[in-house]
Each structure stands twice: as C-alpha cells, then as structure tokens.
Amino acid sequence: MYPIILLSVLGVVTLFLGFSKSKNILLPAVLFFLVLAIASNFVEWNKGPLLYFYDMLRVDNLTLAFNGIVLLSAFMIVAISGGFQDNPDSEPAEYYGLMLFSLVGALMMIGFEHMIMLFIGVEILSVAMYILTGSNKRNLRSNEAALKYFLMGAFATGFMLFGMTLIYGATGSFKLSHIHGFASNIQAGTQPFLMYAGLLLLLIGMLFKVSAAPFHFWTPDVYEGAPTIFTTFMSTIVKTAGFAALFRLLNTSFSEIYGFWWIIIAVIAVLTLLVGNIGATSQNSFKRMLAYSGISHAGYMLIALTALTKPSQSAIVFYSLAYSLSTICAFGVLILVSKEKTFEGQPNERYEAFNGLAKQNPVLAFVLAVSMLSLAGIPLTAGFWGKFFIFTSAAERGIIWITVIAVLMSAVGIYYYFRVIISSYLKEGDLIKIRVAPFYQVILLLATFLTILFGLAPGVFEGLI
Template sequence: MTAIIALSLLGILNLFLGFWLSRKTIQAATLLFLAGSMALTALDWNHELLWYGHMFHTTNTSISFSLIIQLAAFMVVSFSKGFGIDEEHTHPAEYYAILLFSVVGAILMVSFDHLIMFFVGLEILSVAMYVLTGSDKRNLRSNEAALKYFLMGSFATGILLFGITLVYGATRSFYLANIAVAIANTPPESTPVFLSIGVLLILVGFLFKISAAPFHFWTPDVYEGAPTIFTMFMSTVVKAASFAALYQLLSGPFGTMYGTWVYPIYYISMLTLLVGNITAVYQQSAKRMLAYSSISHAGYMLLTVSANQASTPSTILYYSLSYTLATIVAFGVVMLVAEYQTGRTEKPENFSSFEGLAKQNPGLAFCFTIALLSLAGIPLTAGFWGKFFVFSDIFNRHVYYPVILAIVMSAVGVYYYFKGIIAIYFKEGDIERIELPGLVKFAMWACTLGTLLLGVYPSIVKNLF
C-alpha cells in the first residue's frame, strides 16, 4: 500500500519536475521513483495486510505481481530514449507521470478485495492507456488507435460494470469474501440466473482487456498505431494485471461456480490460440506479428486459469514474468530498428527492415533472437518452462483437447517467430551500427539474461509460494 501512495505522490511530483529539470533528468528521476516503489513493495513480503476497510489486501501473491508490473514499467522507461528529442511536440514529464499513475491502477487490480476497488484500478489503468495510445498527435495511426481503443474499451467496461451490478444484486456485497460465502450458501439448483449472467459478463469484460478472441479485434490496430514504447507497456503491464485479477475472481468468490465459467473459457482459449497463431503467420509487419502473438499468449494463460490448480498462481506469475521480459526486448528491438529505418524504407516495421541486422549489431540481434525463442517456447529459455507449466496444469485436470491444440499451435508459433531470426541472420541487408544509450543497453541485456536465467533455473520464481 505504501508503494501506491508513493507512486501517486511521485506522479504528481513528476509533473512539477517538468518545469525545473531537463528532459533527460526527468527520465532518471522516474527510474529512481520506480526503484523506490519496488523497494517499498518488497518490504511488505510475508506481511498480509488489509487496507481501506478491507478493500485492499496485500499478500505475497499480490506483491509478486506488483513487482512484475513495476519491473516492466522500469524497463519501459529505460527504453524511452526518444522522449524529449522533439521539444515542441513531446512532453516527457506528463508521459512519465501518466505511466506512474497507470502502475498505481495495475497494482490496485492485483491487490483488490472489493469489486469497487478493482473497478477503480481498472479505470485508472485504462484511461492512462487511452491517453498514451494517442500521444503521438501528429500520427493519424496513433489517433485512430486511441479512438478505437477508447470506444471499444468503454463498451467493454460498461459490460463488466453491468456484470458487477448483477453480482451485487445476487449477493448484496462487493467484498470478495462475502460474495464467496453468499454463493457457497446457495444450493446450485437455486443459483439465480442473473448471478450466472453477471459472472459471464464480468468474464467478457476481462476477455477484452486480455485480447482474447473473439474480443481481440482492437488489438492489432491499437498495438500497431500506438507509439511502440507504449505498445510495449500495454502488452506487458495490462496483461499481467488483468490475468492476476481474473484469477483472483475466478478462484475466489466464483470458485464454487466452476461449472458455469470453465467451459466458456476452454472454448475461448482454444479459439484465441487458433486466431492468434494462424493470423500471425501471415503478418509482414513485426509489430503486428507481435500483436497477434500477444493474443495467442492470452490463450495459453487462459488455459492455466481454467485449470484452477494449486500451482496455478505460481504458473501465472512465472508466465507473466517470462512473457514480460521477452516482449520488452522484442518490442524494444522493433522500435530501435524502425527508428533507424524511418526514411530509408517505406515500411520500417516490416521483417524486411531487419535483414542483415546481425552483421553490424550482433548484440542487438542476439537479444532479439533470445526474445523470439522464449516467446516460441524453445528450451533453455523462460518461455519453454512457462508453456510447460501451463500444459501441466491443464493436463492434471484430465482435459486433453485444449492441451493437444496448444501444443500444435506452439509449433505454428515457431514458424512465425523464426521469420525474424531468419531475416537478421540469413538475409542480406545494409543496416549500419545502431548506437544505443547506456540505459537501453542495460534494459535489453537485463531482460535477456533474465530470460536465460529463468530458462535454466525456473524454480527461482516457481517456488516463491
């Protein structure tokens, strides 16, 4: 809770720092703020606390997800070398402040014990994402993406809020513990129909946020149109927070209604795997490929949520961390190459722009390769164990068809991820050496080494709780 208070105050302070500090110094201050908030969050480890009338609950699980969210934000800010170059049209103090506020919303989403607290966190995060998506005001793609994200996000939020209303009407409480007791004390044959509808509507709202099919149509356009640095943030922080919140609801108050929501999730996860992976095969833009890749990974994570095993929280945590590390590097390299190729080629984000990258930029090529291998689930990377733990959880439920489909789709994923690796190593290109600031190098190598470390020693995270 102290981290939330600190981040809120530091976000406001950041706005005032924009009047006094240079643009580069503001980035350093933001990194310092995030490092401090991570330290404050870690101090709560093994201290289970309730705040604000039991609306906010701090546990080791919520602390772990909060640290992943803040780590992702730290790495995103480290990659933000482009802020401030155009002094007329960029406002880094405001961008960084909004990022800090969005982290507050994400932490609320992983630590809530009351549906209103969850909704407040969701809206803080969502509104910040709408603004950041359209922050490149001179880019028509960015404007279109922000409008599309806002309209569809508002519609999905309305559905989710209506679901919360129906659940409240059936249980007469917003507290998760009271909702769980009310549902447990109601015989299955007497369960109100509108309670089941409310649970399913809440699920629909979540499925939009995590980009699951058939609620994924906004994702490719928004990911492509938003500035890449914010796409990186969106694809990591929003996903981690949403899956943590979804599991908390489905395993907690709605756990006794397992039969109501598990089959829709089975079918939606399989549809998501099919849509995400098959569509990614045909993409020529690396950024759109990563967007559809993000959809497919939502399908894998939905599988472990539906398994609802004792190991599921640690599996979601491990998968979120491994996906976050690899995705930050992948989008980071796409952003760096696209900035270099702008003006040299018509479509700087296409795979053709990466041809010959390894010759003059072996470090950049290596990091990109490890990120793609991890996203594909190749052994000795964190992504392999992430998928292995997901398959194990769902297999232990004796549900085999989703596992078979997920394995087949993993093989499909290898094909489109290797398109990037083939371009940088096996095709001729004329990319010169790309000079990287120290912070960008640090973030890229830290994420890459973290991916390899978790690939060799997955127990570091898996056995946390």
C-alpha cells in the same frame, strides 16, 4: 499498499518536474521513483494477508509477486524510452506522470478485494492508456488507434459495470469473500441466474483488457498505431494486471461454481490461441505480428485459469514474467531498428527491416533471437518453462484436449517467430551500424539474461507464493 501510495505522490511530483528548465532530470528521477516503488513492494513480503482501505485492498505474496513483475517491467520500459527526445512535440513529464498513474491502476487491479476497487483500478489504467496511445498527435495512425481503443474500451467497461451490478443484486455485496460465501452456499438444484449473468458480463469486460478472442479486434490496430514505447507498456503491464485480476476473481469468488464457467473460459482460450497464432502467420509487419502474438499468449494464460489447480497460481506468475521480459526485448530492438529505416514515410516495422541485423549489430540480433525463442517456447528459455507449467496445470485438472491444441498452436508459433531470426542472421540487408546508448543496451541484456536464467533455473519461484 506502499507502492500505490508512493506512485500516487511521485506521479504528481513528476508533473511538477516538468516545469524545470532541464528535461534531462526527468528520466533518472522516474527511474529512481520506480526503484523506490519496487523496494517498498517487498516490505510486506510474508506478512500477509493484509487488508487495507476498509478491507477493499488485499496484500499477500501473490499480490506482491504480480506487483513486482509490473514494476520491473515499468522500470525497463522507462529505461528504454530515451526521455522521448526524438519527438520535438513530446511532453516527457506528462508521459511519465501518466505512466506512473497507470501503474497505480494496475496495482489496484492486482490487489483488489472489493469490486469497486477493481473498477477504479481498471479506469485509472485505461484512461491513461487511451491518452498515451494517441500521444503522437501528428500521426493519423496514432489518432485512429486512440479513438478505437477509447470507444471499444468504454463499451467493454459498460459490460463490466453491468456485470458487477448483477452480481451485487444476487449476492448483496461487492466483497470477494462475501461473494464466495454466497457461491459456496448455493443449494443443490438451484440456479442463481442473476449471478451467472453478472459473471459472464464481468468476464467480457475483463477479457477485452487482456486481448482474448473474440474481444481482440482492437489489438492489432491499437498496437500498430500507438507509439512503440507505449505499445510495449500496453502489451506487458496491462496484460499482467488483467490476468492477475482475473485469477483473483475466479479463484477467490467463483471457484465454488467452477463447473459453470470453466468450459466458457476453455472455449475462449482455444479461440484465442487459434486467432492469435493463425493471424500472426499472415502479417508482414513485425509490430502487428507481436500484437497477434500477445493475443495468442493470452490464450495460453487462459488455460491456467481454465485449470485453476494449485500449480496454476505459480504458472501464471512465471508465465507473466517470462512473457514480459521477452516482449520488452522484442519491442526494444524494434524501436532501435525502425528509427534507422523508413517505409512509406513511416518507421519501418516490417520483417525486412531486420535483414542482415546480425552482421553489424550482433548484440541486438542476439537479444532479438533470445526473445523470439522464448516467445516460441524453445527449451533453455523462460518461455519454455512458462508453457510447460501452464500445460502441467491443465493436465493435472484432466483437460488434455486443450493441452493438445495448445501444443499444436505452439508449433505454428515457431513459424512466425523464426521469420525474424532468419531475417536477422540469414538474409542480406542494409549494413547499418545502429548506435545503442549504454544504459539501453544494459537493460536489453539484463532482460535477456533473466530470460535465459529462468530458462535454466525455472524453480526459482517454487514455494515463494
């Protein structure tokens, strides 16, 4: 609860800092604000569950763990933003303020105990992301991406609200505990169709937010058109918050009607894996490949929701952290490389931009390689254990067939992830020495170190949540 209050106040402070003559104060100030939010997040560790705002917000160890992942990701993303100094038309205070406000929405999604709180969180996060996606006003791709994201997002929100309305009509409450009580007392032989229909519509709205197929069509174009730093924010924080909300919703309210919805989530998970992995193989743009990669990783996390066993909770937390660290590294290297090379008048985001990277920039090549290995699920990286925990939770539930499909899709993923490593280490390219700011390099190496550390010591989360 403390991070929500802090970020709400500090977001306004950030906007006022924009009036100062020197813009150089903004980046360190926002980083300091995020450190305060991270520190305040763990004040309530092991003190929950606690309820706030008329029992509309729940704080427990699971909430705090997801909050920590989101806030750590935000800190790293802001740290590599460089103050947005490359764009003369940029307004750093506005961008940082919107990022802090969007974090408030993400934290509300993670800890909601009342569906109105979920809706408010989704809207705060989404509206900020619509604006940030179209922040590069002189770039037609950015304008197109923002329009697509806004229109499809508004449409998905309509489904979500209609679903909430039907659930309220069936159960008489927006509170998760009351909905769970209604679902627990359904008499044998009865079918509460109103609640079932509401749940389906609510899932459609939420699955759009996490880029699950067939609600994924916006993802490649929006990821490609948005400024890369905001694409990084979108692909990590939005996805983590979305899956935290989905897990809380299904685990808390609808676990008693598991037999109704699990096959729906399972089919969507398989479809998402197929679309994400097969779509990524045909991409020439590294950025679009990461968009399809994000879709495929949504499929893996949906497997944990499908299983909904005791290990699913730790699995989805660990996977969210592993995916976020690797994705930040990948986009962080892309930001640096694409600035140095152009393609058709735009920053070069194609695979060819990485040709020969290891010869002149071995540190960047190493960071990129580790991130790709982790996303591919290669052993000794956090990504490997993330997938292992996901598959274990599915196997414990007895859903072996979905595990087999996921393993096969992981093999497909090796192809397009290794294309980047091959370009960096085995292909000849322009020998350009890329200058990397010391703090930027520290952040990339920290994320890489954590990826390897959690690959070597995956049990660090065991027993914490």
